[in-house]
Amino acid sequence: MSLGSSLGHSLRRCVAAAGIGAETLGSLDANPVPADWRHVTKIDPETAKLLPVAYPLYLANTDAVSVGGSTAVTADNTEETFRLLARAPVPAFHEPSEARHVTEETRELAAFLALPEVLNGETEALVGTLGEGLAYLHDEMVPALLREKLPAALYRAVGDRLVDFATSWLLEAAVFEAYVVQNPDSAAARRSGVDESDVLSPATARERAMVADRHLDSEIVYVEYSGTYGGDEAADVLRAVSESVDGARVWYGGGIDDREKTAEMLAVGADTVVVGDCFHDVADEEVEVCARAVEALGVAPSADEIRSWFDDAVDPVETAAARYLRTTPRVDDPEAAAERSLLVALALCFGALPAVVGESRPSVERTRSLLSAVDADAADRLDAALSAGDPEAADGDPLDDYCARVAAALSDADPPRLRHLSLSTLSVSR
Numbered sequence: 001m002s003l004g005s006s007l008g009h010s011l012r013r014c015v016a017a018a019g020i021g022a023e024t025l026g027s028l029d030a031n032p033v034p035a036d037w038r039h040v041t042k043i044d045p046e047t048a049k050l051l052p053v054a055y056p057l058y059l060a061n062t063d064a065v066s067v068g069g070s071t072a073v074t075a076d077n078t079e080e081t082f083r084l085l086a087r088a089p090v091p092a093f094h095e096p097s098e099a100r101h102v103t104e105e106t107r108e109l110a111a112f113l114a115l116p117e118v119l120n121g122e123t124e125a126l127v128g129t130l131g132e133g134l135a136y137l138h139d140e141m142v143p144a145l146l147r148e149k150l151p152a153a154l155y156r157a158v159g160d161r162l163v164d165f166a167t168s169w170l171l172e173a174a175v176f177e178a179y180v181v182q183n184p185d186s187a188a189a190r191r192s193g194v195d196e197s198d199v200l201s202p203a204t205a206r207e208r209a210m211v212a213d214r215h216l217d218s219e220i221v222y223v224e225y226s227g228t229y230g231g232d233e234a235a236d237v238l239r240a241v242s243e244s245v246d247g248a249r250v251w252y253g254g255g256i257d258d259r260e261k262t263a264e265m266l267a268v269g270a271d272t273v274v275v276g277d278c279f280h281d282v283a284d285e286e287v288e289v290c291a292r293a294v295e296a297l298g299v300a301p302s303a304d305e306i307r308s309w310f311d312d313a314v315d316p317v318e319t320a321a322a323r324y325l326r327t328t329p330r331v332d333d334p335e336a337a338a339e340r341s342l343l344v345a346l347a348l349c350f351g352a353l354p355a356v357v358g359e360s361r362p363s364v365e366r367t368r369s370l371l372s373a374v375d376a377d378a379a380d381r382l383d384a385a386l387s388a389g390d391p392e393a394a395d396g397d398p399l400d401d402y403c404a405r406v407a408a409a410l411s412d413a414d415p416p417r418l419r420h421l422s423l424s425t426l427s428v429s430r
């Protein structure tokens, strides 16, 4: 058994034992990445890409969140994103594009690490960055962590051996995503040195997927059309790849923005679709809808005024919110869910605004009452989605805590911490 393969097997035992996946030792399927994930939402920590303020509601309809991106990502904006997602109702894992994006905090907040390895790019994208990453873990991050946690005498005595052990442990608790990057005109392609000539035919993609699955022991083979829908070409690749892999999950990402595209990619062999841009569009839409509402209604409208403005001004069918919700097979009525979620964004906005512009004292009660008035179940649904996340993520009541955070985002009280929330970019004259 090769070193890579034996590492892969012990990784699966370790991750399965840690309870990250649904698989158990001795079962035929030892892949820790759940086979029943159909829909993953990819959130880019880049500060220009925002999170909808109603994200707990949207993310209740996906299976997991992947945090990562290839442009303008830093350790700081990655930590900020994970802090917000600590209250998300589904696991958030970390897909770093650079080792230095992995910090003690991201490691603690992420469900697991998913490391990209590109099967059709430059050597750098397959093993180069990984090698640098491992050296960084071994030489810098792990020693710093152990020095901080251990008494100095103990560190002097056994530090070196512990560094070796902890580095191996960190790697074993990671999963590998073997990418086939098929859109040369994407940030992911530029990052991995993929050009037109590297795009794979279904037959070659099949061969590389077999290497990833059987030799590299990659947990995921990821057919990546980032930014564009792969259509028939992607379908051919997915058919070839999915028929050839044994243990790896097959993921598809790129341009998914409606139900048919999700269904098509799942039908031709993807276990999971990954939806990225379409989710960030919802955040931009929230800002635009809230800005229009403030212009029409002022800063302190009643719930009835909000509701009737919404009915006149917004067609839920045409919204980015509905587009995102249509991508996930779990939502029965995406248009109704979009309407409810946009009304929640408006309630969160108008609940906080009067205090933000100095017209009243801060009041979570105002938000709660607007939420209940625009939709009887809204406060309960938001509360349930927030409570499903890490119960230790905040003290006190999750909904109260979240309303206070939204107000802080609107008032610039703590912009670095909350600058990913859509409403932090809403400008209201005071």
Ligand SMILES: CC(C)=CCC/C(C)=C/CC/C(C)=C/CC/C(C)=C/COP(=O)(O)OP(=O)(O)O
Pocket: 042, 044, 068, 069, 070, 071, 096, 097, 098, 099, 100, 102, 115, 116, 117, 118, 124, 125, 126, 129, 130, 133, 134, 137, 179, 181, 186, 187, 188, 189, 191, 192, 226, 276
């Ligand atoms: C060992 C540790 C701690 C880290 C290793 C870090 C590694 C291996 C990083 C690999 C970086 C790499 C080769 C990335 C390839 C590009 C890629 C496939 C990125 C994923 O795509 P998205 O981030 O979704 O791209 P967009 O920004 O276009 O959406």
Ligand SMILES: O=P(O)(O)OC[C@@H](O)CO
Pocket: 042, 188, 224, 225, 226, 227, 228, 252, 253, 254, 255, 256, 274, 275, 276, 277, 278
């Ligand atoms: O942003 P989109 O095009 O949805 O792509 C999602 C994901 O595959 C990117 O890695």
